[in-house]
Amino acid sequence: MKHLFVINPTAGKTDRSHEIRAEIEELAREMGFPCEIILTRGPMDAADIVQRAAGQGDELRVYACGGDGTLNEAVNGAAGYPHVAVTQYPTGSGNDFIRIFGKDTSRFSDLRELVEGETAEFDLIDCNGRLCLNICSVGLDARIAAGMQSFKKLPFLSGRGAYALSTLYHVLRGISRPYEAEVDGRHFSGDFTMLVAASGRYYGGGMYVMPEAEPDDGRIEFLLVRKVTVLKVAEVIGDYKTGNYRRHPDLATHLTGKEMAILSREGRTAINIDGEVMMSREVRLSLSPRKIRFIFPRGARWESTFFADPI
Template sequence: MHTLFLLNPTAGKTDCTRTLPQQIEAAAARAGLAPEAYTIQVTTHAGHARELANAAARQARQAGETLRIYTAGGDGTFNEALTGAYGYENTAVGCLPFGSGNDFLRTFGTKEEFLDLDAQLAGGPVSIDLMDTSLGLSATICAAGLDAQVAYGIPKFRRIPLCGGEMAYALSIVEQLCGHIGRRVEYTIDGETFAVDCLMCAVCNGRTYGGGFCAAPEAQPDDGWLDVYIIRKVSRLTIAKLLGMYKSGKHFQHGQLVKEAQPYFIYRRAKQVTLRAVDGRGPIVATADGECVPTEQVAVQLRPLAGRILLPKPAFERFAAQRQAESANSISL
């Protein structure tokens, strides 16, 4: 078995390459890994993690070797490595959360657990579903509408002097709320086609996105289903109420929308989803695992258990125990 660490120096607020290599070396020694059993590489450009992961996975398969890849960065870096390793059963990908959002891990555990190098090296691989989207492969959430528009607008405000992350986010929200609210969108969900005047929507394999918005509080990333949430177009006065409910995950409990959310939300479970704007106002802004683009249409297809990921020991043990309990319950029924 070989372990590859991919470090993104531009992710988050600080350069992880300043201290993380020394921490990795110390953790590897504690775990009994010989120096030749692991490699540390630093990414230098967008897409580099995908290239490095793909080359390493291909080489490991040719050598008949198991490969573990840990990305030190954000959801984008993790997604790149996961995409590069896609299709290689010998390879699993984990994340060390040094980015700004780190939403992927929230489905499985805490940031502290994922930052613990000893726990990471003592953990193990599990299989999860993936989403094959028109924006690329995604492990977490593909979304479109107001939330994606806000994220898409943040970079231009960050170019303003002294305008940091939270300020840029706030200014992007103000810009969107001052503009045209809502789109007429046509959805096809497992063969059912309908059009809705909507604020935004999220097709979910994981639970959170956007730096902690709990869109799908009960999503299970290995159950063979996508959780689809559509928020109807509402007045500006109602948006704050809905976003507060949506951020905290209080819109959905015990397998259904709560009473207060039912007038504003549409919920479906699905295997395949497509959506496109039909209001004549041009492309809709969409996002998958943090990457935002304007697009004419978004298509999402579930790929059951197509991803191999690494979980730190506490998260791995919880995941295994939960699946064991579910299996026992299904047998008893």
């Protein structure tokens, strides 16, 4: 079995690639396993690296050393190869997908636990041809994420500051946008704040948006949040972030299914895919026939045991 460590040197607040490389090399010597270490150089580089390695046909374990974006790229490179398994060594700022493992999430920061870990087959969501392991969304959250990229370029502004400024900017410009949406043949039309498709439960740096989601149940959880007023946005978003969207049945519609199509009436719209941003007027989301073998620490479990507070 081969072990491939893909390091994103731009993940997190500082470049830890030298430190991570040293940790990997020390563990490989101690445990006696062959490994290859490659640093990414740009967007989707991790996907290309993993796909090339997967194409060699050897049993392969891939360790995405970075955040949710690095993990997403590794998954896109490995999907469809039954001899390849993927995991995350979390060095990014969000690391949201692995939060489904609850109290065992911290164990992903132990490389030995991952090398000795077990695997399970997880579902993937196809979003306009790009695969998603965790959550896809369209709406206010995706626009804020897209805006952050511009605000980050401002001097002396931290990542948190860029997020706050982008949030203020997009709230003032209008919280909702007009969309057409169809979930498994059921049609919805009007102004929406957010449209979400989830296989995982957390995104956006720890927002617990979809308590019902399971990564291996062969279905997608959809959440459609209709127009929210400025006066009510803080309350609704607060409940949304803690999995309590059910407190707003007049605004939030939860559905379970296999596919959703979205059409933006205002032209191209931002799409969040595991923390990465794409732009398109039409969005097609579906349960992918491809799966991913995911590595996790032995004995760790992801089944949901928490339910949102009753209404």
